[in-house]
Amino acid sequence: MPTGVQKELYVLRRRPAYEKFVDSSFRTIAISMASMVALILVAILIVVFWGSLESMGRYGWKFLVTSNWNPVDDEYGVLTAIYGTAVTSLLSLLIAIPLGVGTAIFITESFIPTRAKNIIGLMIELLAAIPSVVLGLWAIFVMEPFLRPLLSFLYIYFGWIPFFSTQPMGPGMTPAILILVVMILPIITAISRDSLNQVPISLRQAAYGVGATRWSTIINVILPAAISGIAGGVLLALGRAMGETMAVTMIIGNSNNFSWSLLGPGNTIAAMLANQFGEADGTQVSSLYYAAFILMVITLAVNIVSQWLVKRLSLKY
């Protein structure tokens, strides 16, 4: 058609239709893939909510405060699992915060050579990579037998306290709490470490400059400056602890009977789902969905607040 050397050399000077098509369809594909995230999230919420409608209608709020879980009479209340979820996650947090923040301080302030710091940091990252089912196996065969005499001691001498009021006889809440500590420690350590590293050196200099000691600097100046990031990490860990399933299921004992005792078996919402969901039918399924919905809403709220806190930190410096 056209004449002239130029046009023959650059036959693609005008973009052919197929190239435009590739371009625009690629864009469309990318958008739809990004939308998948939103789609899945909304679908999960809908599915879980839909599944729990029957149980919600039947038990309403009472579901949260009654503790009989009885497939025979078809009566369900989730208090035992809520108590278990709250107690295991909060107590494990209570132990993991000082450990994690202490470790983070130890590997960010210059107590030990950089090499040693990196090795400890690496080991903690690897700890995060160990699958929870392996930790559960270890808890069953190693930790719990080792722990039992100690817990029996608690029972014998402090049995009058409701929390120690049952004889430890195998899986129970305490080993579950300890294994949760192992699982959330890396999260708290990693995020605390990042937050501490972001505190500008000039603040350190300021404190040392007026004659503060190392720990006075850490406690009065550095930790307060890093606190919002650390708090975000702690909340993230809380969300993880509440939703953690396998290790807890394997070691908590899966008891549906309510007990205050931390030495005896208990249950968490996640463990209950893992245990019963596959074999349940009727109202039990719906009740499990209801429990899942509660877990989902709480973890979502915790996660959103933690994201907000972590973002606030990155805005400040």
Add this chain to the structure above:
Amino acid sequence: MTGEATSISGDPPSNLYYKPGLRRNRTNRIFTLLSGLFSFVAILPLILVLTYVIFKGATRLSISLFTMLPPPPGLDGGGIGNAILGTIIVTCIAGMIAIPVGVGGGIYLAEYAREGAFSRFIRFGTNVLSGVPSIITGVFVYDIIVSSRIILGSSYSAIAGGVALSILMLPTVIKTTDEGLKLVPDNLRKGALGVGASKFVTITHITLPMAFTPIATGVVLSVARAAGETAPLIFTALFSYYWPSGSDAFFNPIATLSVLIYNFSTQPYQVQNELAWAASFILVVFILAMNILSRWIGHLTSK
């Protein structure tokens, strides 16, 4: 003139020597000791778990472990060959779904999206999705795939398990792709667009290859994490005592290492317990190897 340089509380200036007995110095030593102790306690579980997994798992290592099926309760011998193969199959299915979708989503966020409500929402959703408890992902996939028998009428299947794992991998892949692409300097993009390359060509030929390392690192890590996940599999992929065979492999229940560990750890038979330790050993070795691989990829290109 000299006498005026007195300290604030009126005491004569003390000398400069380190005084170990001073309260502040004692407090400091205690805190330092404490934080060191905490670090030790923090790495102790890793050391203990690895030691046990190696001692209890590696002793059971043999050829038959890889080639044989788990024995029926009460019998000796056997292996976990089907679970090893199953983990590979399910993880591959998950990767084949999560990697394209995740990379695509990441490309959208980094290359197309303007700062706006939609991209903020997607980024937010990605973070939220990564916080959803994995057991709930299992419930979700059970509901839409297993109980609805939507995939060729099969209920529990390798595909259902793969889909569940892919939902877990997705946020990580999106995030690392997004962040990896953002590291590519904008000049390169402008340069390519400036010589008349289309956006598609720019992304596939310039920016994606440049961002290969961080993306690969993230993908490898997410695969490692998926391989160890159990909760989403227990009522999606379920378990099987047989070899996955032919195309049926995808549409039937399938054994995986992680579910095998879960099931066998609670059985009252020593043989099964030993197999659970052996499976843990293989899983942990695989996961640590993947972690080291991802570090190595990062190291390789940082030079």
Add this chain to the structure above:
Amino acid sequence: MTATSSPRPSQISTDPCISLQNVTISYNEFEAVRHVYCEIPRGKITALIGPSGCGKSTILRSLNRMNDLIEGCSLTGRVMFDGDDLYSPNIDPVEVRRRIGMVFQQPNPFPKSIYENIAFGARINGYKGDMNELVERSLRQAAVWDECKDKLKESGCSLSGGQQQRLCIARTIAIEPEVILMDEPCSALDPISTLKIEETMHELKNRFTIVIVTHNMQQAVRVSDFTAFFNAEAQEGGSGKVGYLVEFNETEKIFHSPAQEATQNYISGRFG
């Protein structure tokens, strides 16, 4: 003239407060300043001048062991203060910093209230007097009282850069060290505040020894009694420039009849 044959120890002062004896400071392998001999007289203001990167801040930080915070920073030679070598192993750096205070190049108030910014240092130094009175007095001396007397409870970071710097000076004054080190304290200040700070320094020098780094020749002339001129020179075989002390003398002499040609060039702006 090379760094190694640098000037003899100056014998001007009869009452040295801090004396540096053959001090060499390096960051990892890199020597930043080398072979510095210098006696900083008590109760006077000493200015350190010299081109950027010649190691003024490095020397200043070495006087109260602030370099300890920088990983890989090491010092050879001796820094004598009050009869002790600050770098001998049994010296407590915290004790050193309580008696040798520092104001930094960049203002760095604590992210606490203005009041707390002053009170924190005083408290950890064991101050037992009236804290309100101390806060007011320190802020007044640092010429920043009028600007923040109404907002003592607000964050120190809410002040302007110049005000922040004066707050940092107030914070240092409040712990009443024997020596105050100032690293370009006025670089973020307007001329009026600069003048105020300079007046403050004149008042303080009756009680304190002051060492100040400045890039402003006029300021050195206005405030200081003694001046040390540093320069940096490329070393054969070495990477980067190594700083050294060229000349140390009364400010009057440095600026009117310098002994070294390099000094003459620098102060008259013919440097390069």
